[in-house]
Amino acid sequence: MAVPVAPGRVLPTLNEDGTHRWLRPKPAPGAWLTRRTVVAWLLIFIYVAIPHVFIGGKPTILLDLQRREFTFFGTTFLPTDTLLLMLLAISVVIAIFLASALAGRVWCGWACPQTVYMEFVYRPLERLFEGGPRGSTQIDRAGTWFHPRRFAKHVTYLVISSFLAHTFLAYFVGWDQVVHWVFGSPSAHPVGFTIVTITTIAMMLDFVYFREQTCMVACPYGRWQSALLDNDSLIVAYDYNRGEPRGLGKDRTGKGDCVDCEACVITCPTGIDIRNGLQMECIHCTQCMDACDAVMRKVGRPEGLIRYTSRAALAGKGKHFLRPRTVLYPIAFAIVFGGFVWQLTFKDAADVTLLGAAGAPFVVQQDGKVTNQLRIRIANRSGAEHAYTVEVTGADDVSVIAPMSPLSVRPGHTETMPVFVTLPRDEFDEGVRTVTVRVSDGASYAADFPYRLTGPIRESHDDDRKDRRNGPRE
Numbered sequence: 001m002a003v004p005v006a007p008g009r010v011l012p013t014l015n016e017d018g019t020h021r022w023l024r025p026k027p028a029p030g031a032w033l034t035r036r037t038v039v040a041w042l043l044i045f046i047y048v049a050i051p052h053v054f055i056g057g058k059p060t061i062l063l064d065l066q067r068r069e070f071t072f073f074g075t076t077f078l079p080t081d082t083l084l085l086m087l088l089a090i091s092v093v094i095a096i097f098l099a100s101a102l103a104g105r106v107w108c109g110w111a112c113p114q115t116v117y118m119e120f121v122y123r124p125l126e127r128l129f130e131g132g133p134r135g136s137t138q139i140d141r142a143g144t145w146f147h148p149r150r151f152a153k154h155v156t157y158l159v160i161s162s163f164l165a166h167t168f169l170a171y172f173v174g175w176d177q178v179v180h181w182v183f184g185s186p187s188a189h190p191v192g193f194t195i196v197t198i199t200t201i202a203m204m205l206d207f208v209y210f211r212e213q214t215c216m217v218a219c220p221y222g223r224w225q226s227a228l229l230d231n232d233s234l235i236v237a238y239d240y241n242r243g244e245p246r247g248l249g250k251d252r253t254g255k256g257d258c259v260d261c262e263a264c265v266i267t268c269p270t271g272i273d274i275r276n277g278l279q280m281e282c283i284h285c286t287q288c289m290d291a292c293d294a295v296m297r298k299v300g301r302p303e304g305l306i307r308y309t310s311r312a313a314l315a316g317k318g319k320h321f322l323r324p325r326t327v328l329y330p331i332a333f334a335i336v337f338g339g340f341v342w343q344l345t346f347k348d349a350a351d352v353t354l355l356g357a358a359g360a361p362f363v364v365q366q367d368g369k370v371t372n373q374l375r376i377r378i379a380n381r382s383g384a385e386h387a388y389t390v391e392v393t394g395a396d397d398v399s400v401i402a403p404m405s406p407l408s409v410r411p412g413h414t415e416t417m418p419v420f421v422t423l424p425r426d427e428f429d430e431g432v433r434t435v436t437v438r439v440s441d442g443a444s445y446a447a448d449f450p451y452r453l454t455g456p457i458r459e460s461h462d463d464d465r466k467d468r469r470n471g472p473r474e
């Protein structure tokens with residue numbers, strides 16, 4: 001059966017017959033590539049270094065899913081810090097909105113891990129092993145399933161992906177644990193082994209096969225652009241007023257500055273022609289800026305035919321820095337992030353939860369007194385180890401037995417201690433008595449919590465109830 005052919009190119013990475021069109025962009029050296037290389041390697045260094053850097057004895061970032069504790073730059077967030085985490089997450093979202101309104105897809109082109117690793121690790125290695133875009137195309141055309149240079153490239157990709165996957169795992173369990181696991185049997189740590197294996201496979205699939213298609217068809221951020229950008233947002237754009245009508249040849253009479261050399265297309269990692277206007281596939285990587293500037297220098301025209309600008313500026317409408325979204329986003333960010341900082345600064349040094357005992361709510365002792373068992377869960381949110389004690393007040397003749405008091409809790413950790421509170425039976429009213437539980441570390445933390453103890457309902461009350469049910473006695 002004949003394969004249907006599309007009337008035109010649907011995606012830069014698809015041929016008209018639906019087969020994969022491999023992109024082999026030619027690097028375009030220039031000032032922007034130098035700047036991006038510095039930023040990219042700085043980011044890679046930070047990513048690899050973070051699991052080895054400690055602040056105040058804690059990892060810089062540790063996402064301990066098992067214990068549900070997240071440590072960021074010396075501060076540990078516990079499951080009870082929902083408000084803090086929510087404020088932080090909303091701040092990040094607003095910051096992305098603001099960055100997009102001001103600087104377009106600066107994240108995509110300069111800082112996204114997909115771009116950083118693809119353009120500064122995996123693609124340079126491909127050029128090294130396969131001999132540049134021409135060498136890769138020759139290997140593609142050879143149609144052989146095994147080629148020594150491509151095989152060597154894939155083995156190198158595998159080693160790098162595996163290292164990056166182990167580094168990724170270190171963000172969740174710590175580097176020491178990763179090293180311990182690496183030298184142990186996978187059967188002793190199946191979860192860690194599975195995470196590393198899946199991450200390595202995902203990275204291989206992404207950087208060997210899927211590549212720039214991740215930005216075009218998988219990443220939602222590119223699709224938000226129509227909502228996040230406005231006419232005054234900074235974008236990488238072709239100056240059509242200056243460049244058109246484009247044309248080859250030395251005689252430039254009646255022609256614009258674009259010599260139609262296609263250097264900007266050949267270098268584009270997403271395979272688009274920026275002269276067609278702002279496109280979802282453009283990750284604003286600036287490679288076409290370097291390529292075109294080099295051509296402009298050669299033909300003796302000013303640089304910047306492709307440059308950072310805005311659609312409003314290109315249309316001759318000037319620059320408008322102050323606009324609704326550049327005013328509202330910073331205000332929203334200041335409010336939400338200010339709330340986060342406020343909460344973080346003034347949060348309690350401990351998080352205490354009072355829980356009843358499982359099973360019988362109370363026990364009546366032989367002497368008639370009533371004992372309730374509590375469990376007091378203490379999360380130490382300060383930066384030092386503390387010993388917590390418990391007192392109970394608010395009732396006469398109360399006795400407290402807390403076998404684990406004082407309870408030592410390490411910073412960022414949570415411990416639970418049982419407490420037995422005994423009261424005379426007649427302290428209960430309708431089977432309930434509210435007392436005050438005071439938890440203190442003797443230094444930076446002390447707090448009172450009301451707690452309802454339960455006990456037997458007094459017989460006189462039972463009689464009264466019966467009376468009420470049965471009506472007045474004769």
Ligand code: SF4
Pocket residue numbers: 236264267268269270271272273274281282283284285286287288289
């Ligand atoms: S059009 Fe230019 S800025 Fe956009 S992805 Fe291609 S090379 Fe990068």
Ligand code: SF4
Pocket residue numbers: 238243246257258259260261262263264265275291292295305306
């Ligand atoms: S690199 Fe510049 S001159 Fe060459 S085709 Fe692109 S825009 Fe035109």
